[in-house]
Amino acid sequence: MTITTFNPPVRTLMGPGPSDVHPRVLSALARPTIGHLDPSFSTMMDEVKTLLQYAFQTDNQLTFPVSAPGSAGMETCFANLLEAGDSVIVCQNGVFGGRMKENVERCGAIAIMVEDEWGKAVDPQKVEDALKAHPEASVLAFVHAETSTGALSDAKTLCALAHQYNCLTIVDAVTSVGGSELRVDDWGIDAIYSGTQKCLSCVPGLSPVSFSERSQERIKQRKERVQSWFLDLSLVMGYWGNDGGRSYHHTAPVNSLYALHESLLMLKEEGLENAWARHSMLHQALKAGLEAMGLSFIVPEGSRLAQLNAVTIPSNVDDAVVRKRLLHEYDLEIGAGLGSLAGKVWRIGLMGQSASASNVMFCLASLESVLNDMGATINTGVALPAAQKATFG
Amino acid sequence: MTITTFNPPVRTLMGPGPSDVHPRVLSALARPTIGHLDPSFSTMMDEVKTLLQYAFQTDNQLTFPVSAPGSAGMETCFANLLEAGDSVIVCQNGVFGGRMKENVERCGAIAIMVEDEWGKAVDPQKVEDALKAHPEASVLAFVHAETSTGALSDAKTLCALAHQYNCLTIVDAVTSVGGSELRVDDWGIDAIYSGTQKCLSCVPGLSPVSFSERSQERIKQRKERVQSWFLDLSLVMGYWGNDGGRSYHHTAPVNSLYALHESLLMLKEEGLENAWARHSMLHQALKAGLEAMGLSFIVPEGSRLAQLNAVTIPSNVDDAVVRKRLLHEYDLEIGAGLGSLAGKVWRIGLMGQSASASNVMFCLASLESVLNDMGATINTGVALPAAQKATFG
Numbered sequence: 001m002t003i004t005t006f007n008p009p010v011r012t013l014m015g016p017g018p019s020d021v022h023p024r025v026l027s028a029l030a031r032p033t034i035g036h037l038d039p040s041f042s043t044m045m046d047e048v049k050t051l052l053q054y055a056f057q058t059d060n061q062l063t064f065p066v067s068a069p070g071s072a073g074m075e076t077c078f079a080n081l082l083e084a085g086d087s088v089i090v091c092q093n094g095v096f097g098g099r100m101k102e103n104v105e106r107c108g109a110i111a112i113m114v115e116d117e118w119g120k121a122v123d124p125q126k127v128e129d130a131l132k133a134h135p136e137a138s139v140l141a142f143v144h145a146e147t148s149t150g151a152l153s154d155a156k157t158l159c160a161l162a163h164q165y166n167c168l169t170i171v172d173a174v175t176s177v178g179g180s181e182l183r184v185d186d187w188g189i190d191a192i193y194s195g196t197q198k199c200l201s202c203v204p205g206l207s208p209v210s211f212s213e214r215s216q217e218r219i220k221q222r223k224e225r226v227q228s229w230f231l232d233l234s235l236v237m238g239y240w241g242n243d244g245g246r247s248y249h250h251t252a253p254v255n256s257l258y259a260l261h262e263s264l265l266m267l268k269e270e271g272l273e274n275a276w277a278r279h280s281m282l283h284q285a286l287k288a289g290l291e292a293m294g295l296s297f298i299v300p301e302g303s304r305l306a307q308l309n310a311v312t313i314p315s316n317v318d319d320a321v322v323r324k325r326l327l328h329e330y331d332l333e334i335g336a337g338l339g340s341l342a343g344k345v346w347r348i349g350l351m352g353q354s355a356s357a358s359n360v361m362f363c364l365a366s367l368e369s370v371l372n373d374m375g376a377t378i379n380t381g382v383a384l385p386a387a388q389k390a391t392f393g
Numbered sequence: 394m395t396i397t398t399f400n401p402p403v404r405t406l407m408g409p410g411p412s413d414v415h416p417r418v419l420s421a422l423a424r425p426t427i428g429h430l431d432p433s434f435s436t437m438m439d440e441v442k443t444l445l446q447y448a449f450q451t452d453n454q455l456t457f458p459v460s461a462p463g464s465a466g467m468e469t470c471f472a473n474l475l476e477a478g479d480s481v482i483v484c485q486n487g488v489f490g491g492r493m494k495e496n497v498e499r500c501g502a503i504a505i506m507v508e509d510e511w512g513k514a515v516d517p518q519k520v521e522d523a524l525k526a527h528p529e530a531s532v533l534a535f536v537h538a539e540t541s542t543g544a545l546s547d548a549k550t551l552c553a554l555a556h557q558y559n560c561l562t563i564v565d566a567v568t569s570v571g572g573s574e575l576r577v578d579d580w581g582i583d584a585i586y587s588g589t590q591k592c593l594s595c596v597p598g599l600s601p602v603s604f605s606e607r608s609q610e611r612i613k614q615r616k617e618r619v620q621s622w623f624l625d626l627s628l629v630m631g632y633w634g635n636d637g638g639r640s641y642h643h644t645a646p647v648n649s650l651y652a653l654h655e656s657l658l659m660l661k662e663e664g665l666e667n668a669w670a671r672h673s674m675l676h677q678a679l680k681a682g683l684e685a686m687g688l689s690f691i692v693p694e695g696s697r698l699a700q701l702n703a704v705t706i707p708s709n710v711d712d713a714v715v716r717k718r719l720l721h722e723y724d725l726e727i728g729a730g731l732g733s734l735a736g737k738v739w740r741i742g743l744m745g746q747s748a749s750a751s752n753v754m755f756c757l758a759s760l761e762s763v764l765n766d767m768g769a770t771i772n773t774g775v776a777l778p779a780a781q782k783a784t785f786g
Contacts, residue, residue, distance in 0.1 A: 003440045003661070005417075006654050008427045018647060021426045024398075029648060030423035033414045033596055034401045035726045047396045067598065068461035071643040072623045079621075102622050197644055203426055205460065205598060205646030227620050228472075229495050230465045248731065250464040251590055253598030254411060255422060256649065261399050268396070333428045338641065 011327070012354070014363050015335030016147045016308060017175070018197035018204050019351035021259075025202055028262035029255050036252040044261055045240065045252075051264035054272065055177055055200070056192065056210045058184035063210040064240040065196070065260055066231070067253050070174045073193030073207025075103055076231045077170045080211075080219050081139060081191055084108030088139040089130045089167070091122040093153070094146035095339045096172055104141070107227065112137060118340060119310070121303035122153040124161060131165035140167045145176035147198075148338040150308040150347065151299045152180060156187040163188055168215055174198060177208065178267055179279045179307035179351060190215040196256075199279070199307055201352025202263035205256050263352075279306040282355045286348065289364035293371070294379040298345055307355065309348040310341070314376045319343050322370055330366040404720070405747070407756050408728035409540050409701060410568070411590035411597045412744035414652075418595055421655035422648050429645040437654055438633065438645075444657035448570055448593070448665065449585065449603045451577035455626070456603040457633035458589070458653055460646050463567045466586030466600025468496055469624045470563045473604075473612050474532060474584055477501030481532040482523045482560065484515040486546070487539035488732045489565055497534070500620065505530060511539075511733060512703070514696035515546040517554060524558035533560045538569035540591075541731040543701040543740065544692045545573060549580040556581055561608055567591060570601065571660055572672045572700035572744060583608040589649075592672070592700055594745025595656035598649050656745075672699040675748045679741065682757035686764070687772040691738055700748065702741040703734070707769040712736050715763055723759040 013020050034041055045064075052063050066073045078100070082088065086109040090100045093116035104111040114130045116123050122142050131137065140162035144155045155171055162169045168190040176182050179199030184192055190212040197204035211219075211233070219233055226232040230250065238247035267275055283306035287297070295311040297304060313319050319336065323346070326332040335347035348363060371378050406413050427434055438457075445456050459466045471493070475481065479502040483493045486509035497504040507523045509516050515535050524530065533555035537548045548564055555562045561583040569575050572592030577585055583605040590597035604612075604626070612626055619625040623643065631640035660668055676699035680690070688704040690697060706712050712729065716739070719725040728740030741756060764771050 003444060003658060005658065006421065006424075006437045006440070006651060008424050008437075008651070009431075009433055010425050011427050011431065013426065013428060015428055017644060018426050018428060021648075026423045026425070026648075028399065030419040031399075031401050032403045032419070033406065033411050033590075034404050035406060035408055035411060036597065038402075038404065038720070038726065040402055044399045044401075047399070051396060068465060068623065069643045069646065072461060072465075075621060075623045099622065106618060106620050106622055195644065197426075203646070203648040204429065204644040205649055225499060227499050228468060229492065229499055230461065230468045250462045251410060251588065251597040253462065253596070253649070255414075255419075255596040255652075256598055256646070258399055258401070259648075265396060265398065327431070333431065 009331055011331045011333050012359060013333050014349050014354055014359060015333045016347050016349050017351055019201045019349060019354040021201055021203055022353050025259045025263045029259040031258050033254050036254055048257060048261050051268055052208050054268055055264060056184045058210050060210045060212055062216055066207040066209055069205055070195035070207045073209050076209055077191040077193050078103040078107055079226050079228050079231050080233045081215055082107040082109040083222060083224055087112060087134060087137040088141055089114060089137045091142035093120055093122055093151055094118050095148035096143045100141050119149045119151055119298040121151050124157050127158055128161050137167055139170055141170040143172040145180055145305050147175045147308055150305045150310040152303050152305045159188040175308055178275055181276055184210055196260055199352045200263050202260050206260055279350060279355050282350050282360055285360045293368055307351045310345045312345055314378055317374050317376045325370045326366055332366050402724055404724045404726050405752060406726050407742050407747055407752060408726045409740045409742050410744055412594045412742060412747040414594055414596055415746050418652050418656045422652040424651050426647050429647055441650060441654050444661055445601050447661055448657060449577045451603050453603045453605055455609055459600040459602055462598055463588035463600045466602050469602055470584040470586050471496040471500055472619050472621050472624050473626045474608055475500040475502045476615060476617055480505060480527060480530040481534055482507060482530045484535035486513055486515055486544060487511050488541035489536045493534050512542045512544055512691040514544050517550050520551055521554050530560055532563055534563040536565040538573055538698050540568045540701055543698045543703040545696050545698045552581040568701055571668055574669055577603055589653055592745045593656050595653050599653055672743060672748050675743050675753050678753045686761055700744045703738045705738055707771055710767050710769040718763045719759055725759050
């Protein structure tokens, strides 16, 4: 095999992430590498922290990006807040609640599962029942925006319930930050993790996290050390902390942090509420087109995410063939179903920079054209009569 | 605080890493992001694996970059190979042996320490004594190239000893890969981790690892699950594995992998032996200049790393002031001492792209000029009489 420089194809990314990365962010990424203890780098880190506090809507001092993808951010929350023998109420309504359970168990803690149907929001009544039935539970964990189904749960209500029953809250906001209303302080979220490659439209590889005073107290009272050296917040805080020092822990992913800085700056320039509104508005446009074709959403109206649109695949077309044709003929990526939804749904992402009017039009036109060409049972010519008549090659 | 786009200063990186990143690698980094399940990305991943096998000199199928910095690579090795109650012989002759101990203990295993003076290589006799005295030990762990001191240990001899006593070997090659002779298969290394920001001259954030058949067998025989979900090789292998599938585990750091691909390609083009020889030749040049000034190495000749030159700080100059002046007047980063060597040594890196004739001349001239200007007790005008007479501003 002769290996040469890799030139990736130029795709439009409308899957479950990564999303389209703006040229400003790619430019930032490619700036000259400096040392992770350089004073200029420290200044930039402080700015990243300030910008993350804005994105999370929090004053939490312990707010920073974990130097690894979202699943490491998840593990940071569980490994630091749990000790062996602790009980945690874990809500599962998709793939990522299941991953939370895995994390709880690998910490030697006990996961009390509250199950909801995939595609539904977490049911606050079931959560309250579990909180009542399990006074030994010390943490409530749930996914705010389920990337596997496109369901949005009511984080505010769930956090209020948790506190009523003296539980801390761990919230998966991988897909929500920057795309859906999220207010860490107002809602009383104690530990939260996200990813950079969804509605922040940065490159994948970092996981922004934030911890409330309450959760920091819990960490200080640990009896045993955190089982992961790499993710131990008591060590990481020496580098990202507020004491002015930058004690070496690990080598920060310098260039990825340039990119995160730039993407957060773009979010700040747009305004968080404006970004939420943009996602919502474009979701409505996409929805109108998809429904005009006859495609239906799996999530009930009212708990649908704007940024992740899961629709059922028409019965007479092959899932993989459609996605392959979109990728090869139009350089358009949409997402496959995950877990129990594999082969049953497509997940169309409208995340960050991918949430644009041009992407909505392009996606509707391409999808309708491919489905029509494959003889799918859809309402052709309804959504985009002109676009679907275009022929290529 | 008004935050604007971050434009980093352009530094010359001659510390303990990150090292200078070639424009080819920065260009690769900034190429358009594609999905982590895109077929084009899979092809690139296969190439990264092949190129890493070359850099490690191994045929190990389980060879891939962990999606996080070197310390996560270290944790991947320990967390997967150890179970609670296991005994591990850990050699410590600098900071990173101590970090290995931390990792062992956080896995619930027992670390049997073999200590050598900082700056010295690991003593094979002490290791053999420990292996004899502790037949219960199942792993020998040591650092090939100690970044904190610049000492190179004899990995080949240590691995042979370990196998003689039925131990697997875990080797820290963060600073050695690409800069020092290293032969994973020939030397019988069972688990190895490295970093991208040292002699590979890629951006920081990834940790190449490789596992022998023997270590994979050990992992398969585990009684308990790996305590880290994110680093569990049985899961990661589904994504980086050889079964042709790409089952989703976490979102790969797509752009960083473009960069790693390009930096590994550059290493392949140069040739691994040529890269080792280049590091060695430039170390000799730097050494001649430093010694002419009267600066002395802390590591005895014969076990000095070419890529990390730790020299004692002249007694009458302030460590921090010298480094600050080099940084601010010449945009030159050299490294401070770490751990018990803080304030006592400088660590001058010649890693990857930083190992160039121009960097050697620039570093000698700048250092001599600053030291001379500060009235340090060094042999001025010996190393570079012309350069040190240059005045700026």
